[in-house]
Amino acid sequence: MREPRRIATxxxxxxxxxxxxxxxxxxxxxxxxxxxxxxxxxGLRGFRVxxxxxxxxxxxxxxxxxxxxxxxxxVLIAWxxxxxxxxxxxxxxxxxxxxxxxxxxxPPFATGTGLTEWFIRLGLAGTRAGLVLAHLTVVLPYVLLVxxxxxxxxxxxxxxxxxxxxxxxxxxxxxxxVPSVRAVLTAAFLxxxxxxxxxxxxxxxxxxxLPMLPLTLLPFIGSDxxxxxxxxxxxxxxxxxxxxxxxxxxRETL
Numbered sequence: 001m002r003e004p005r006r007i008a009t010x011x012x013x014x015x016x017x018x019x020x021x022x023x024x025x026x027x028x029x030x031x032x033x034x035x036x037x038x039x040x041x042x043g044l045r046g047f048r049v050x051x052x053x054x055x056x057x058x059x060x061x062x063x064x065x066x067x068x069x070x071x072x073x074x075v076l077i078a079w080x081x082x083x084x085x086x087x088x089x090x091x092x093x094x095x096x097x098x099x100x101x102x103x104x105x106x107p108p109f110a111t112g113t114g115l116t117e118w119f120i121r122l123g124l125a126g127t128r129a130g131l132v133l134a135h136l137t138v139v140l141p142y143v144l145l146v147x148x149x150x151x152x153x154x155x156x157x158x159x160x161x162x163x164x165x166x167x168x169x170x171x172x173x174x175x176x177x178v179p180s181v182r183a184v185l186t187a188a189f190l191x192x193x194x195x196x197x198x199x200x201x202x203x204x205x206x207x208x209x210l211p212m213l214p215l216t217l218l219p220f221i222g223s224d225x226x227x228x229x230x231x232x233x234x235x236x237x238x239x240x241x242x243x244x245x246x247x248x249x250x251r252e253t254l
Contacts, residue, residue, distance in 0.1 A: 020236075026229035046230030050220075053227075059216040060234060063197055066128060066212070067238075070135035071143070071192035077136075078144040078188070085144075086151035097148070103141045109201030111137055116205050126208030134206040135199055139192040146191060150184035190242040197238055 026032075030043030050056040085096065103111070115134050116125055124130030155177065162176045178185070200214040207215070213235055220228040 023229050023232055023236075026225055027233050029226055029229075032226075046224075046226040049224065049227045050216075050230045050234075055211045056213075056216060056231060056234065059211040059213045062128065062131075062211055063213040066131045066135055066203075067193050067196035069132045070139050070196045071189055073132070073136050074139045074143040074192050075147075075185070075189055077140060078147050081144055082147035083151050085148045087156070097145065100141055100144055103137070107201060108138055108199055109205060112202035112205030115202075119206060125206060126210060128210070131203060131207050131210065131212075134202045135196040138199060138202055139195050142195050143188045143192040146184060146188035147181075150181035150188075155180045187246050190246050194239055194242055197235075 025039065027046050028042045028044070029039035030045050031041040032039035047056075112134055115137065119125040119130045119134070124133065158176050158180055159172055162172045167176070198214060199212075200218070203210075203212040203215055213231070217228060217231040217235060220231060
């Protein structure tokens, strides 16, 4: 039983590590002439060009800021909604969840196009505030659907026990509710962050030229693979960190 599991784990590691290894080699390749298997010279040209011509510093800063703000707002909005959905598991519960999931079927580019007209009227097009709101419309359904699973009957029972012992609402939230749902809350935040971090269509339409990492990456894919690989590594770092943090939070909860 253990042998097939080890083989499957090794295969998964190879499938993940192989393309990542190629990406790292390409990102640090200074000179790589065909048909050589490996670069003749390594260096940081890809990163230098990315920061000099691709405006990578501003793109990373803007992407981080928008992702953190939109995900934070999504968690604040989704928290009470998720509690209400978890508490009312009636005959229409599944239909309500399906309705909430419908925005996930709409392409982000279409969502951004629909929002742009309103944002132009409100003076939000091409601003960070506009991008945060646009990303929020995409991130919120993901965060809400994940958070709904956090408020199980066990969590409600723990809250009721704390209430019966006279624990104030704020202390109940900090010392009972949040620790009980920490793993799911962490997963919801990280998922929302990654959804916002990877937004291309919404950022392109609503951002109106504001540097964002997905927009900075795309032009180099066909013109300079080394710069594209360097930007891709920057793009992957938060995803890998999110995976590590989510795994750690799950292990601590278990």
